[in-house]
Amino acid sequence: MARNAQNLIDIATNILLTNEREHSTGLKNLLYDAKVAAGQRSMLFAMVNGAFKERDQLFAVADEEGLMEAVALPPSSLPSPLPKRDFTELQVVLYEALLGSRRVRGTSAIVDLVKGRKASLQKTLASRRKRGATNKYVPKVQMPRYVRVNYLLSNDVEAEKHLNSYGYNFVPTISTSSDNTVTVAKNCAQWDPVVPGLFSLPPGTSMHGDELVDSGALVLQDRSSCLTALALSPPPDARCIDTCSAPGNKTMHVASLMGANATGSISAFERSHQRYLTLERRIGLQGGEGFVKPVERDFMSVDVNSEFQDVTHILIDPSCSGSGLVASYGAGTKAELGEDENDIVATNGVDEEAVLELARAQTELILHAMKLPGATTIAYSTCSVHRTENEDVVLNVLNSNPNWECVPAVPKWPHRGLDIDEFKGFASKVCRADYEKDSTNGFFVARFEKKEKEKKKEEVAPEEVASKTAEGEVSTKKFTKAVKKMVKETGEMKVKKVRKRLAAEFKIDVKIAKKRLKEVVDASSKLEIDGKLLKRIT
Numbered sequence: 001m002a003r004n005a006q007n008l009i010d011i012a013t014n015i016l017l018t019n020e021r022e023h024s025t026g027l028k029n030l031l032y033d034a035k036v037a038a039g040q041r042s043m044l045f046a047m048v049n050g051a052f053k054e055r056d057q058l059f060a061v062a063d064e065e066g067l068m069e070a071v072a073l074p075p076s077s078l079p080s081p082l083p084k085r086d087f088t089e090l091q092v093v094l095y096e097a098l099l100g101s102r103r104v105r106g107t108s109a110i111v112d113l114v115k116g117r118k119a120s121l122q123k124t125l126a127s128r129r130k131r132g133a134t135n136k137y138v139p140k141v142q143m144p145r146y147v148r149v150n151y152l153l154s155n156d157v158e159a160e161k162h163l164n165s166y167g168y169n170f171v172p173t174i175s176t177s178s179d180n181t182v183t184v185a186k187n188c189a190q191w192d193p194v195v196p197g198l199f200s201l202p203p204g205t206s207m208h209g210d211e212l213v214d215s216g217a218l219v220l221q222d223r224s225s226c227l228t229a230l231a232l233s234p235p236p237d238a239r240c241i242d243t244c245s246a247p248g249n250k251t252m253h254v255a256s257l258m259g260a261n262a263t264g265s266i267s268a269f270e271r272s273h274q275r276y277l278t279l280e281r282r283i284g285l286q287g288g289e290g291f292v293k294p295v296e297r298d299f300m301s302v303d304v305n306s307e308f309q310d311v312t313h314i315l316i317d318p319s320c321s322g323s324g325l326v327a328s329y330g331a332g333t334k335a336e337l338g339e340d341e342n343d344i345v346a347t348n349g350v351d352e353e354a355v356l357e358l359a360r361a362q363t364e365l366i367l368h369a370m371k372l373p374g375a376t377t378i379a380y381s382t383c384s385v386h387r388t389e390n391e392d393v394v395l396n397v398l399n400s401n402p403n404w405e406c407v408p409a410v411p412k413w414p415h416r417g418l419d420i421d422e423f424k425g426f427a428s429k430v431c432r433a434d435y436e437k438d439s440t441n442g443f444f445v446a447r448f449e450k451k452e453k454e455k456k457k458e459e460v461a462p463e464e465v466a467s468k469t470a471e472g473e474v475s476t477k478k479f480t481k482a483v484k485k486m487v488k489e490t491g492e493m494k495v496k497k498v499r500k501r502l503a504a505e506f507k508i509d510v511k512i513a514k515k516r517l518k519e520v521v522d523a524s525s526k527l528e529i530d531g532k533l534l535k536r537i538t
């Protein structure tokens, strides 16, 4: 009996672990595939779904009871990978003991632990409910304090001197391709091995009121959040768009990478008025005025046939579920930490519909950006760990637009996409970040590039771009070329016939063709060879 019960707990634990490993939002398939006796299937469904839904509540109770520590005492005060299996089994057993069948059966050490404390755990749960305690469980995460040097206003030497004056010594960073974690000792600082211009300080270091932070020369930004601008890395003369900018951490990181002598520009879109105001302020504070232009507008409203035709590089960091945010920083205010960079729509507890809706909007943003004729490079990121918002989005985009490909983003970053068969075409090219492996929030980044042959097709002269009109989006240069060709091929022709042929070729109204033809002829100084002929036909 106890063995059967333990078997069910083990199956439930494995399902939850697989679900987490594959960053899937659906448990249904895993439950259907489980090998259990017919009579046990409904018990398994209830156990897995209940433990999954009530995770925060259960862990919060366990934490108050000191059970989290009892399951796995970290070897020191430093963050250490938690033995995931034990915690997941604890989640299942707690569910059964407190909310499910209310019985604790099984043979494992976790079952014994919960059995011994059942009465006390029940009391804690009841008291939490009575005092209306939130059911959110925030893991005690100790993350280094990350600081980025803003190269528009400062440099690494100045930053080092500044930190030295506070008693911090820069020490060499120990990092290998297999260990990308960051551990900073007391009074030490270290440059990031992957992200240029980013340094880390010990967890809990408050930078509140720091002179260089207040002046915008130093920016408090999480390590993972720096990967997007790095994946884009536009040259200093690039024309860029950030489609989802506020509060501007990634926009201003792109600006910093382009440098103080950049000749390009960044149009920073933001659709929320409140957040736009923050963006505008931060662009000013961090030295982006003139070069970085805030645009209070929904990026989806951009007419890709007539606006921003010369934009080559696009950053897309859209609203997401925020499921990767694990950091519970020790000190510092929200604004100080730049936490409000994340526009979180659905948090834990995974609302599958909400996540699918986000993924739809994320896909549309990328596909819309790809329509800009000059676009060659796109960096896409989320602070979500769900494949729905990450690899699935990349796959959908690549299937919908074969003119673009996924290319390696930040090759130095050791952790790549989910190793699942359907993603094998690009999994090694995208980056994933994870608290346990990279000492940062959960994050995802992909870089898309337009395929070479498509770039050539789209190459258009600047004067041609400027002459595009809403009247069928026909450029004067293309139109003139077509008229010349037509006249050369056919010799004299009735004007009506010319108009009709042009209208058909450019898929425009005959009236517009007439107007455009007149424009071409009026400006026909360059059409001298055919001038006579053209005058006649008009």
Ligand SMILES: C[S@@+](CC[C@H](N)C(=O)[O-])C[C@H]1O[C@@H](n2cnc3c(N)ncnc32)[C@H](O)[C@@H]1O
Pocket: 225, 243, 244, 245, 246, 247, 248, 249, 250, 251, 269, 270, 271, 272, 275, 297, 298, 299, 300, 317, 318, 319, 320, 341, 342, 343, 365
């Ligand atoms: C995740 S946050 C961006 C964080 C920002 N990239 C940073 O690093 O500071 C997403 C932001 O994009 C905005 N947004 C979402 N969809 C948008 C759209 N279609 N056009 C313009 N802004 C959008 C949201 O209002 C929100 O402020």
